[in-house]
Amino acid sequence: MTETTADSSAFGADAVLEGLDPEQRAVATALRGPVCVLAGAGTGKTRAITHRIAYGVLSGVMAPQQVLAVTFTARAAGEMRGRLRALGAGAVQARTFHSAALRQLQFFWPKAIGGAVPRLLERKVQLVAEAAARGGIRLDRADLRDVTGEIEWAKVTQTVPDDYAAAVAAAGRTPPRDAAEIAGVYAAYERLKGERGTIDFEDVLLLTVGVLESRPDIAEQVRAQYRHFVVDEYQDVSPLQQRLLDLWDGGRGNLCVVGDASQTIYSFTGATPAFLLGFRARHPDATEVRLVRDYRSTPQVVGLANGLLRHARGPAARARLELVAQRPPGPEPVFQEYPDEPAEAEGTARRIRALLDGGARPSEIAVLFRTNGQSELYEQALADAGVPYQLRGAERFFERPEVREAGLLLRGAARGGADAEVDGALAGAGGAELPGHVRAVLATRGWTPTPPAGVGAARERWESLAALVRLAEEFAAARPGAGLPEFVAELDARAAVQHVPTMEGVTLASLHAAKGLEWDAVFLVGLTEGMVPITHARTEEQVEEERRLLYVGVTRARERLTLSWALSRSPGGRATRQPSRFLDGLRPGGGGAVLGGPVGLGARASVTRGVAGRAGREEVGRRPRPRAPIRCRLCGRVLAEAAERKLLRCADCPSDVDEELYRRLRDWREERASEASLPAYVVFTDATLTAIAEERPGDVRALSRIPGVNAAKIARYGEDVLRLCAGGSDGAAGQAGAGGASVAALGQDRGIAGK
Template sequence: MQAQLPGAQPLPSDVTRHGDADAVLAGLDPEQRAVATALSGPVCVLAGAGTGKTRAITHRIAYGVRSGVMQPQRVLAVTFTARAAGEMRGRLRQLGAEGVQARTFHSAALRQLQYFWPRVVGGELPRLVERKIQLVAEAAARCRLRVERTELRDLTGEIEWAKVTQTVPEDYPAAVRKAGREAPRDPAEIRQVYKVYEELKRDRGVIDFEDVLLLAVGVLEDRAEVADQVRAQYQHFVVDEYQDVSPLQQRLLDLWLGPRSSLCVVGDASQTIYSFTGATPSYLLDFRLKHPDATVVKLVRDYRSTPQVVHLANGLLAQARGQAAQHRLELVSQREPGPDPAYTEYQDEPTEAEGTAKRIQALLSSGVRASEIAVLFRTNGQSAVYEQALADLGIAYQLKGAERFFERREVGNAVTLLRGAARGSSDPMLDQAPEGLAGQVRAVLSTEGFSVQPPAGGGAVRERWESLAALVRLAEEFEAGQRAAGLPAGLAAYVAELGARAAAQHAPVVEGVTLASLHSAKGLEWDAVFLVGLTEGMLPITYAKTDEQIEEERRLLYVGVTRARAWLTLSWALSRSPGGRASRRPSRFLDGLRPGSSTPGRGVGGGSRSTGAGAGSAVGGRSRAKAPLKCRVCDRVLTEAVERKLRRCESCPSHMDEGLYERLRDWRGGQAKAQSLPAYCVFTDATLVAIAEDAPGSVAELAGIAGVGRAKLDKYGSAVLSLCRGESPADSDPGESDDIPDDWDEHGVPENSLEK
């Protein structure tokens, strides 16, 4: 019998032991259900922010397990953060899919290396360096370079980028030039530091985080028997946040998969914000080229945010450029209307922080929980002024990226006490505790100094209380969930739940306003979000020079906007300090969106102004942000270019005039032959179908069809309208179009409509 990799569990005797598989599908919308039931790969899920992608893929795995198509220990789900992997494991456990491995790329690769290394190389796997920055500092010193502490972080980042893009030291300068990357120092110097850093690791017998992936790739490529065993163990793969994979991670994934196609990837190109680490959306965008037979499902129903927030998010992306922008998803909110986004300009940064803190205080007074409020900024260095402003008002806060919840001392002590109380049923504390699980937990934690009322002030004492309070709230939620499911909610069951959560790093919510950078906010959401410091030079950041770098900054703001469920505030300050020169300008990304701003591409006075908070924006001063285009048959939001041309789903019934379509095809063939052009250069098939379905009777109606722009109206408009009237196009001059207004642009949109 073949040995199982670490973390795998024996096969259950009955994979459908948790009940009817179809029960897993209850509550899913049609698109989520399509994901869950697409059990044969390859599958590509294009999922917009807030559309329930984690719900869709976890239900897919659970449905596959319950229906017997997938064996749980044969499934490997991969994501990018330990927190996301922990959340996925927690959901799978609740859905009855225990045994499924949900890990980060590095975690999965490390476990495989630890298992195979003694067999294929011999001895123990080299020690993993936790903080490579010290080795980078030593390497720089050996190269006789004077490097400031802040520069060390940049050097370390460059080495990490080089390794995940599979660039060796000798090739680093050329790779930087090719990528259009702005190196923090002379590339030749970084090449030398990189080379010495690798030599130091080799001499000391240690490896770094990126080596884990490189070594895993090397073992799988060099040892066929290892690759065969991994492929025998894991037969179904799911990759979340696929837009963030690096070339090295994709290489490892390909080796795991082998010649099989049981792969489901999930991502959103509009949320690609980690290219500086080597991440690229190209694998997501080109997935259908690599897998022509792939099932593609788009999730655009936004369950997170109000229509006002979603409208702003869509308007922000409507201005975008580049490959990712061409594949953007137009979200459709499923929530009731809420407040408009608020835009606030302040004289200086301290005033902006104070104003933000006062607005947060007002939200708290209205009943919004502190844990449901976040302040998001571009760089971590911006947090200090907001920490001070919140502290001045006595508002508790937490910095994103702090110590893990279950690793905190007070949490460890509390869990130990709860475990002991669960074992000793005659514990006097439990005898005196109020009825119910939450009451028992409060009684046990009272020995650690927990009280129902929080302590005055902030600091370490308040943070400790917040940790214990989070355990109490979790007990309340656990008790309610167990009772609803008809299951016991005793202290022993709760302690077991804490153990499972600790193993999965699935921490409960700690009460306190979150302060976080936009990058670290990815994957999170709050009721109220404050996006602060939105000025030129900060967002986009000063060092974003190329078009693609600017577009990534725009996507970063999009991620920030889509973190908000209901309340969204965007603010900026005209100067850094009180009394300073008011020389700053609001971020260009807000042009055409915030009240009183001009649309991009038209300076102030160009006549194109937004009409209010969250108003639609013009793109380059030429086209307007439109409402989501829906199928005229089934009312589904259309996202594919062909469907948007037809104004219906390709699968929905057509009411096309077949005779008109054939006349249009014959006419197009003659035009193409006369001009020595491919037929599609005259009109594409989809455009002919759209014309034949609508049979336009005027220039305005013809121009309203996607694919019929100004140039084609000029050249073919009269002939097409003649064909639609049943006349011969020979009766009119193909180049004659005196009835076509001069103010229609190439998209068929009147230019002066932007002034209205």
């Protein structure tokens, strides 16, 4: 290491090492030669590698312009850049594989190929559909998504169309359609791209590899630019990405890789832990460091995570890390059984409501499921409970109207061209620091120090602006002295990679989408055989990947963890489902002893069973009574889908909706939602309004039989709804119909409250 004893950079380098544990410090000071960091969940791997980069830069071993850090998501790359800036190494490049390759391709294309780089396809689905149609193949939405995924897998595993069928068989992969048919669509898709002068994201990597392999002069130019490489989430690297990394490095070995084989969950996209597991074989002189101190989760959560992997098999299992919890003890994990999926969703919403009422922040709670199709029930249940939520992967934060407007105002203020209203606000802020300036600008568009009441549109707008204020506070703390121009540049950089700030809402996400995130409280739902592991996981390796996926879900929780399953899909259905095999040995009554090892649970985790009915009661150790099935009021079929249960009829059965009543109900809902600052769906969803307009209930009991109309909503909205159903704008609807009880009395009836 270069000696810099009396200079300020040496002091800064030493300061970077402060606060690191012994293993993290070992990573940070291993600056030369190949380095392999095996880092378990919550062990501070990002901290270790960013401090390594900063220590290398500040000590003079690494020139910042010669370091390239690569990871797999724009969010992770943005987080890494932020940390490096805070450590004084802001000039280091931190990018995804694709963005780094695209930048090189755009720079070298004129020299290597000539002309302009082909247009990049943002989404390939439409072109895949057209390619299939050319071959006389009609794909529905699900087939289209699956076939597109197969094409992506083929490309990252460097499989051409003619070899696809053989490659699928060799990999033990089950294609969604006939392999020859997919190969034909793949070939047609490639021809279409060529005809239109376009490339896709996989082509970016393939073409960059092609340029570097065919032009040694360009490869040397890249290697002269980048001499040190850091690869995060190395267990997710694909053969194509590894080929590109080898070309970048050029055999010099100035490479630091970080990963955890137990978190390999993307093999369906071509990712493989083989490169991480074989790193020492390829680099016998490599330094290896293991990070096992878990700073994220309580001993109870860590013990469950360790226990989950103790029965794992295969190469990744042999390299598993036994985590050692560093946090104080917390609550035991809860195992919850429900009679059916709607009851599971409602029970989860009740538990979340209780956490919020106890002071928890919505943004620190997540509901995680195996497939995106499971989200609908939880969206509805949370809406019914008045709980704000955000569906991960839905609307992009930086595309929200209020965020775009705020960005324009901040940009104008940064240039000194703010309008009179903003000028006045800034003048009122006086010489306030960056957060004060941001608050002053956003105050002109509705931001206030305290949020508006309710969870409606006004609250959602306020939350967007509040997220920008929090981001300004974090940015100012990381970069003292920064002003509006620097903050606007940060917003632009984040918008470019969709690195969004934290929002206040319960997160709904698939287990795959939850990778890299963490929350105080996590609800893992739908943990049944056929879902976790998923039905199409047939080989041992596929089943083991499902186990790792659940492990990723468990390790997202800091303090509270609830694992739940439902015995049937719909109310009244046969209780034929079984809890996931991965819970065997972990849950009380599921064949398991108390978890042991260095960080065991210390006591049995609690298990309860949700009681049938919707009153919210729970009892321990008693099998729930099945609820009566909900049948179509027209054909009598048992309804399984959430939307059908709301309508009380099959989707295919004819609708007899009263259009005029539906219009009145919608207008009334908008008024009530606006008055209470609530989203309209929290009053009643569209499906519930449609069911009311079809059923046209004449009394409270009839209204209470409509799914989505519970006791609280009867007490709050029942009179209005019945009045509208009767065709009036005023009057006492609470007495409507023969035998109709009053709204207040019926709302107190436990039988109705359970609806």
